[in-house]
Amino acid sequence: MRMKRKQIAIMILRAAAIVLGILFLVIGILRGEPGEILFKAVKICLECIGIG
């Protein structure tokens, strides 16, 4: 019984994480975040390499 409850809890957590993950992904795309990331990623990031 306890095992079954644990499994149900795990399945709920998974489903919630998947739904939220997809939701966040869609919101991010609609907000134009990939473009913002591309803009940053195609130039040498001076902060990342310890210069800026």
Add this chain to the structure above:
Amino acid sequence: MSGMHRDRVKATPLKKQNRIRLLIQLAAAAVLNGYAAGFMKGKIFTGKTKLFCVPVLNCYSCPGALGSCPIGALQAVASGTGRQISFYVLGILMLFGVLLGRFLCGFLCPFGLIQDLLHKIPGRKFKIPSGIDKTGRYLKYVILVLVFLLPAVLVDGFGLGTPFFCKYFCPAGTLEGGVFHVLVNGQLRSLVGGLFWLKAAILAIIIVGAILTERPFCRYFCPLGAFYGLFNRFSLYGIRMDESRCIRCGKCETVCPMDVKITKKINTAECIRCGKCRAVCEKEAISIRFMLKTKQEKEQL
């Protein structure tokens, strides 16, 4: 059978597992950093694949990088004007986290691979005292919170923040991007100052640490490992211990690179799913599970 020969026979599954994992790690590092021309020209890739975040710590300023680093991307969006958080990156990380958990650290992360290779350098190896180790592991969660908070909260007069983790700490960026660019680009070399040397010193400490002990960056500092660790207990890909088969010999705990107390709790946030425990278990008490089913359970069904 002599004791020595018996040991050699027993070591075979572990060696096989290590070899397979190393091949996957090398392949992943090669695919994620597949822009070979970047290394020759001293430039970075500027194609559209950088719209996507890779699920591991791989600096987008690495000359070979074909995708974006999720931690860099999170901070880039948060440090810009108008947005406090990147839902896009968060969504990607959540989906990868729930699917694979820290399998990503164990099999796909190039910086994890670098630490594994460094640890193969022969010499004396150390275990961090358990008190320091246990407390130190919480540090990566603090760093994770700071990765989200600092770029969004500490902003200048124009509302622009700073990618603090990348700028002041990330040894992956220093190694994969910094060292290369500074060596090949004279213009960048002329800009090297205290900040670069600070990051180089952090990298040096991590390198020495990785030679002496297993995966110190993953254990104590990696915000991405901390994030995936939150999903490890319920990720679709996981491992399972069959208590009825376990004889408490402790071999699994001896080979575990993350010092997980496997016989007590196997699916902890620290497990990087390297599979060493499974390979050394003679009783086949440890198995891989996908969804809620192990291979044996599926066969029984």
